[in-house]
Amino acid sequence: MSCEEDKDLTKINENDFVAPVLSGIVVDQEFVLVKDTTSVDSLKEIWAVLTWTKADYGKPLATTYTVQIDKVGSDFANPIEFNNASENEISILVETINTKMFNMEDNYYPPLVEANVEIRIKAIVSEYIDPVYSAVTQFYLTPYDAGKPKLYVTGTHQPIPWDFASAQTLYSLNEDKNYEGYIYLTDCEYKLNKTPDIAWGAGATAGTIAIDGPNFSNATEGMYWITVDTLDATINTALHNWGVIGSATPGGWDTDTNMEFDFDLKKLKVTLNLTADFIKFRVNDAWTINLGDNDADGTMEQGGSDIAVPSAGNYTVYLDLSNPERFSYELVKN
Structure with missing residues (x-):
């Protein structure tokens, strides 16, 4: 920040600030994002063109604007954001907003489920002055499934x-x-x-x-x-009843230790004592379907290599079969 801009900031009164006014979305408007698999261009379609009046500080100041979207009731604690530098207009593509929703791991938006959300504009002129926000507009947004059908x-x-x-x-x-x-x-x-x-x-x-x-x-x-x-x-x-078997398990290579399903984690698990030896996973106490790990990378292959247990102890063993493209496991020492 230049000295001249710093002097300007000392002369402004935050009580006189005029917040931006957002246009482009109206209260309770409903948007259903669509992925048209017959046309790549469908993802490049514009979801919304948002405009806003510039924040007024009583004198011209360089202002950075950010579009923020979050679930109603979250108080914008973990918002989706679009930074737009000093401009007061932004066009957001269908693919862009859906990708941001899809990647919000800590603020999950289930695909194909309508989300009640709200939007606002955040204006910043300096780290020393509180941001100015537009009024909040509530609306509804349904993302498409960005992964495999x-x-x-x-x-x-x-x-x-x-x-x-x-x-x-x-x-x-x-x-x-x-x-x-x-x-x-x-x-x-x-x-x-x-x-x-x-x-x-x-x-x-x-x-x-x-x-x-x-x-x-x-x-x-x-x-x-x-x-x-x-x-x-x-x-x-x-x-398919899955179990853990191997020289590291109580039953050795002769007897499986059955696993149970954790609905919260959506994974199979079992807690047992293991020695510093080897395990595998198999179905119905037989070897027709069995999973090992060829590369020791936590992902599974049919008929793969035995899995090494690093040290003896009590473990909770997890088997994640939720994605047929990538079965995985985890050994957690208790």
Whole structure:
């Protein structure tokens, strides 16, 4: 900051500041972001053109403006931000706002779920003077799913029954009609949701699916490998009981130690004593499906190398099967 600007700051009265006035979004306006897979250009479409009047400090001062968006009630504690230097207009692309929502790990916005949010303009002239904010405008924003296409398995097996936002998911790895993945089911009823309002239920015959069909029923609790073909309208489920086995475990290479599912973490886990030796993971007390780690990097491969336990002790072992592209594990010493 120059000496001249510093002198100007000593002469201004913060009580006389006039805040920016935001335009471009109105109260309770609803936006549904759409990813059109048939057109790359759809992601380059403009979501909103925001303009605002410049903050008035009683004299011309270099001002930096930031657009802030956060969930209603959060008091902008962890906002999405767009910095716009000294300009008082910004065009925000569909892809840009959705990517920012998708990457907010500490302030998660579930895809395809309407979020009640609010927006404001933050104006700053100096670190020594409190920012000036525009009035807050509340509106609604629904992000699209930025990852692979998914089916959300909602039902009575969930801690919050039928909750779309917290549902376990099946993935379409090739972004086509085929979906697959591991889902932990209890004695429950469930459906396959494409969106909160569009879901497949049971078809007229076993192993088939139908839009708006009755709920699927599951009787035996456990982890299921599920494959779905939405074009041929078929579903297949196979019960996979996962366990830890190996020379480091109490049962050695002869007896599995079964794992249980943690609904909060969406991972399988087990706590047990391990020696400084080796483990693997396998299904249904057999070697047909078994996971190891070829590169000792925490990711899994079918039939992969034995996993070394670094030192003897009591461990909680985690197995994350939520993403069929990348199974992973973690050994946490207690």
